[in-house]
Structures are given as structure tokens and as C-alpha cells.
Amino acid sequence: MGNETNGGPRDPGSGRVKEQGETVDGIQIRAVGEDEVEEWDRALAVGFLRSHVGRATEFRRRQWEPGRMIGAFDGDRIVATFRSFDAELTVPGGAVVKADAITAVTVTATHRRRGLLRRMMTGDLAAARERGAAVAILVAAEYNIYGRYGFGPATRGHGWNIDLLRAGGLRADLPTVPGGRIDLVSMEELRKIGPELFDRWRVTQPGAIDRDELTWQRHTGEIEVPGFDWKEPFAAVHRDAEGTPTGLAVYKVDDTWDGSYPNCTLTVHDLVALDRPTATALWRYLFSVDWVRKVTVENVGPDDPLPMLLNEPRAATPHAENADFMWLRVLDVEAAFNARTYGAPGRVVLDVEDRDGYAAGRWAIEVAADGTGRCARTTDEADLALDASALGALYLAGETLPRLAVAGLVTELRPGAAAAADLLLRTPLLAWNIDGF
Structure with a gap:
């Protein structure tokens, strides 16, 4: 499940989840119509084990925007929920990037292990990338769910x-x-x-x-x-x-x-x-x-x-x-890493494994003396190997490369590369998000 507290609709843009969705094993995953918001709200309450709470229909209608509120329908009943909205995320240096903020993620206990979350997540991330989101973010209610979708813990509460x-x-x-x-x-x-x-x-x-x-x-x-x-x-x-x-x-x-x-x-x-x-x-x-x-x-x-x-x-x-708080998934490596500033001049080549393809490949990050950086694809020999989840954890410098290397989540392909690259990524302030969403 994913936490759900705040956030209303932002500019919807293009690339939304298709209204008709897809049907798998008799369960249809599709965008929720405005006239279905009340039912979606009840399914959300059930999914979060809060079936006793009152209806929040009017509030949910304020959050609704076409294609961004998703439900999995078993007949007429909604058995899984998912919502996203566009947010501005501040990155090191003070610039902001467009983020796909994911929330209200639930699957009813009777319908677990059927791939519903993966289908909802896959559709949303594809639409987010089409809309031009550089990253996706969420607050994880459970630690072991979102790494498989390329998210890594990027800030701590x-x-x-x-x-x-x-x-x-x-x-x-x-x-x-x-x-x-x-x-x-x-x-x-x-x-x-x-x-x-x-x-x-x-x-x-x-x-x-x-x-x-x-x-x-x-x-x-x-x-x-x-x-x-x-x-x-x-x-x-x-x-x-x-x-x-x-x-x-x-x-x-x-x-x-x-x-x-x-x-x-x-x-x-x-x-x-x-x-x-x-x-x-x-x-x-x-x-x-x-x-x-x-x-x-x-x-x-x-x-x-x-x-x-x-x-x-x-x-x-x-x-x-005190624990991990906001998780991040890089959708556009060049847009994300070109937007932020860096701690020291230098160059590092990252070899990223990403099963969904968004961040997959070899990337060179070159940092100038003024802290500005340029990220681009390269065929040069890599210094470090990591997966998309580790890349998400590193992006805001909320985690360090040496610690991830010691934990076996980053592999040094060149001796000393983790410590050297960590100087590039370091920031004066640790990443921090004050808001749940």
C-alpha cells in the first residue's frame, strides 16, 4: 500500500491512462469517471483498513481529474485504487523538476497477488513519462513493495x-x-x-x-x-x-x-x-x-x-x-540529473539496470567547477553499477554511495569510485520532505 494524505489535482497534461484500460482475469483496470468517485473513495477506505470512516466524496471530487484516478473493477466492485498528480520537486541547487506524485495505492485483501498493483503502476509511469515527468515520487507504507518498480528511499522523516x-x-x-x-x-x-x-x-x-x-x-x-x-x-x-x-x-x-x-x-x-x-x-x-x-x-x-x-x-x-519517508524513481535520467547542482567537479559513469527501461543504460555525469552538471548517455567504461532503485535513492543525495556500496546495492567497477562520486553528488543540505501525500 502507499500512504495517502494530501494533494489535489494539478495540471493534467497529456498521456493519461486510457479510459477503457485493460482486462486481466476478468478484472478491468481503468480510469475512474467522475460519477464513480464515491465508490472509489469507499474502496480506498477499505483498502487502508478504515471502512468505519465517513464518506469523503466531495473532497475526492476535488482531487479527481481525468485519467489520474484509477480503479481495478471486479464486476461492479472496485478492488484496487491508485491516484497520481503532478507536483514540483525541489532538487539540489534550488531548481524544480516535474514529478509524478503517486498516492492512494491499495489492493483489497481478497484480490492480492494478482498483479493489479503492477498494472496500475506500469500504466501510470508510462503516462507520467509521456507527460514529461522527470521523476515519480511516493510515500511507502511498506518498505518491500516499491523497490521492484524502481523506487528508492530518497528522504528520511x-x-x-x-x-x-x-x-x-x-x-x-x-x-x-x-x-x-x-x-x-x-x-x-x-x-x-x-x-x-x-x-x-x-x-x-x-x-x-x-x-x-x-x-x-x-x-x-x-x-x-x-x-x-x-x-x-x-x-x-x-x-x-x-x-x-x-x-x-x-x-x-x-x-x-x-x-x-x-x-x-x-x-x-x-x-x-x-x-x-x-x-x-x-x-x-x-x-x-x-x-x-x-x-x-x-x-x-x-x-x-x-x-x-x-x-x-x-x-x-x-x-x-524516524524512518525512510519519500521514495523516488527516475523516469528521465538526463532531465533529472541536468536539473540539479553538485558538490565537487569531476566525472562519473554509471551503469544502470532498469527492468522497465526508463533509466537503463550507461550514463556519464560531468560536473564543472561551479557545481553545474551535464548528464548524457555514453559508451565509456562504467565506474559504478547499480539498479534503478539505488539511483532513486541517490538522486537527491539523501543516501551516500559508500554506504550503498557497503550494503551491496552499488558495485564499484573502479576502485575508489564510490567515494569519489559521492563528493560529486554531495549537497550542503540533506534532502527532506515535510509533506505526506
């Missing part, structure tokens, strides 16, 4: 649990924003401020994707989806001396007391900042909220220096749910 009494607050020597201020804003104000601020931030973070209007409506409670309990959060906006928003923190506080002693936990759902002093100001604010004794940060960059900002870094312990 990382969080912290912070004991405020032990932490002793943030260090006093950290930089601040002269004249900056923090204000709580309403959900209506957040819908106005958040999108522009987020768009400015996401191009600074490799691995981030864009948010559409429907996502902001969900985040702020304008639209509520059955099965995803929404409770109004707090939203704190940081502004510089000129009044321009430079950061945002969205959080909730539970109302827990130990007798007459406050023992509340503040949970951070979103924190984006355009610069380090803004981030510091927002953390300082969050750690100073009355009655709070523990701060849980659900998802922050895996190399974020947050623990080192504390007077006692050991007060921050890793969140239990």
Missing part, C-alpha cells in the same frame, strides 16, 4: 522529543533577527500568509514539494476529511523588522496535568524558516510556551542542528517514528 526541564532552553549566543517579532494568526490568516511563505521556503530545501490550494484548506480546517481528525492548531508567524513573514510554526498543545502540576506536550507539525535566525526565534518561542514540559517535533530536516541549539543537547531524543 526525522523528529525529536525534547525534555524542556533538562534542555535548559536555547543557548544565549544564538543569532537573532533585529526588530523581528512573532504573532499568533488565525486559520483564515494562515491561508493568506502560508502559501507565499511556503513557496519561498520550498525552493531552498531539496526534497520539498509544492502545496496546492486544497492542501492549505485541509491544513487550516476549511475542508475536513473523514478519517483524518482535524483539531485547530496554533500558528505562529515570524516577521522581520519590515513586517515581511520569514517563518512559520504550526503546533498543538495537549491539556495534561499531573494533579495541580502542568505537564503538557507541545507537538510541532510544521516549521519552515527562510533563514537560521528566524528558525532560532521560532524554536525559542516554542520552548517558552507556558505549561509545556515536553516538545515533540514530528518531522524536521535530518541534519537540522536543533539539538545543538539547546544548552543540554542530550535532552533531545530521537522520535520513535
Whole structure:
């Protein structure tokens, strides 16, 4: 199964899955019509083991676009679901590439092991490549499913649990924003401020994707989806001396007391900042909220220096749910690798095995002194051999070549090639995606 949380329809483009689909063993795989969205929604709930939740028909209709919502029909019953939409993915260097974002992937327990997922995935990836998507992305609910389709874990979700009494607050020597201020804003104000601020931030973070209007409506409670309990959060906006928003923190506080002693936990759902002093100001604010004794940060960059900002870094312990998060599959090697920048000049030749053909072949990546790179097919002798899944894991530099080589997922064809090529692919910031989809 694949996770399903956010994301509405984007520009549909061309190359959609055929409306008539294909029939295998009496099961027809085809695009869902707008009049079939309610049935598709119920099949999705069953597939995710949430048959008890209410209907989300109107929300699903907002997500529907021709050819992008797929169902497997056993007679009149939908027994598998699949949806994709176009997203913008930030790559190292700040450019964005077109990504096929895959979500809502389920197969009903009664119809497993019949090749339904493979047929839905194969059709969608072919259509995505025809539309000009450089990569496909998804959030994997199960680790062992998507490698067979050429996806590799490209970002990690990382969080912290912070004991405020032990932490002793943030260090006093950290930089601040002269004249900056923090204000709580309403959900209506957040819908106005958040999108522009987020768009400015996401191009600074490799691995981030864009948010559409429907996502902001969900985040702020304008639209509520059955099965995803929404409770109004707090939203704190940081502004510089000129009044321009430079950061945002969205959080909730539970109302827990130990007798007459406050023992509340503040949970951070979103924190984006355009610069380090803004981030510091927002953390300082969050750690100073009355009655709070523990701060849980659900998802922050895996190399974020947050623990080192504390007077006692050991007060921050890793969140239990830290794990691989967004998976990536390269569909157009030249478009993907020509879009990003690199860490050091040099050249590497990759020999990629890809059963579906999109990334198969031998590729030379040449990096100039300014960090720009050029990727093209070559007949030169290869330095490294890997499959499409490993290529997906490496693309955003969320994984290292030496580690993959030690794990047996990359083969060195030239001694020292993994370490040398890793310098080329390295980025100042680790890839990170704040959003499920």
C-alpha cells in the first residue's frame, strides 16, 4: 500500500491512462469517471483498513481529474485504487523538476497477488513519462513493495522529543533577527500568509514539494476529511523588522496535568524558516510556551542542528517514528540529473539496470567547477553499477554511495569510485520532505 494524505489535482497534461484500460482475469483496470468517485473513495477506505470512516466524496471530487484516478473493477466492485498528480520537486541547487506524485495505492485483501498493483503502476509511469515527468515520487507504507518498480528511499522523516526541564532552553549566543517579532494568526490568516511563505521556503530545501490550494484548506480546517481528525492548531508567524513573514510554526498543545502540576506536550507539525535566525526565534518561542514540559517535533530536516541549539543537547531524543519517508524513481535520467547542482567537479559513469527501461543504460555525469552538471548517455567504461532503485535513492543525495556500496546495492567497477562520486553528488543540505501525500 502507499500512504495517502494530501494533494489535489494539478495540471493534467497529456498521456493519461486510457479510459477503457485493460482486462486481466476478468478484472478491468481503468480510469475512474467522475460519477464513480464515491465508490472509489469507499474502496480506498477499505483498502487502508478504515471502512468505519465517513464518506469523503466531495473532497475526492476535488482531487479527481481525468485519467489520474484509477480503479481495478471486479464486476461492479472496485478492488484496487491508485491516484497520481503532478507536483514540483525541489532538487539540489534550488531548481524544480516535474514529478509524478503517486498516492492512494491499495489492493483489497481478497484480490492480492494478482498483479493489479503492477498494472496500475506500469500504466501510470508510462503516462507520467509521456507527460514529461522527470521523476515519480511516493510515500511507502511498506518498505518491500516499491523497490521492484524502481523506487528508492530518497528522504528520511526525522523528529525529536525534547525534555524542556533538562534542555535548559536555547543557548544565549544564538543569532537573532533585529526588530523581528512573532504573532499568533488565525486559520483564515494562515491561508493568506502560508502559501507565499511556503513557496519561498520550498525552493531552498531539496526534497520539498509544492502545496496546492486544497492542501492549505485541509491544513487550516476549511475542508475536513473523514478519517483524518482535524483539531485547530496554533500558528505562529515570524516577521522581520519590515513586517515581511520569514517563518512559520504550526503546533498543538495537549491539556495534561499531573494533579495541580502542568505537564503538557507541545507537538510541532510544521516549521519552515527562510533563514537560521528566524528558525532560532521560532524554536525559542516554542520552548517558552507556558505549561509545556515536553516538545515533540514530528518531522524536521535530518541534519537540522536543533539539538545543538539547546544548552543540554542530550535532552533531545530521537522520535520513535524516524524512518525512510519519500521514495523516488527516475523516469528521465538526463532531465533529472541536468536539473540539479553538485558538490565537487569531476566525472562519473554509471551503469544502470532498469527492468522497465526508463533509466537503463550507461550514463556519464560531468560536473564543472561551479557545481553545474551535464548528464548524457555514453559508451565509456562504467565506474559504478547499480539498479534503478539505488539511483532513486541517490538522486537527491539523501543516501551516500559508500554506504550503498557497503550494503551491496552499488558495485564499484573502479576502485575508489564510490567515494569519489559521492563528493560529486554531495549537497550542503540533506534532502527532506515535510509533506505526506
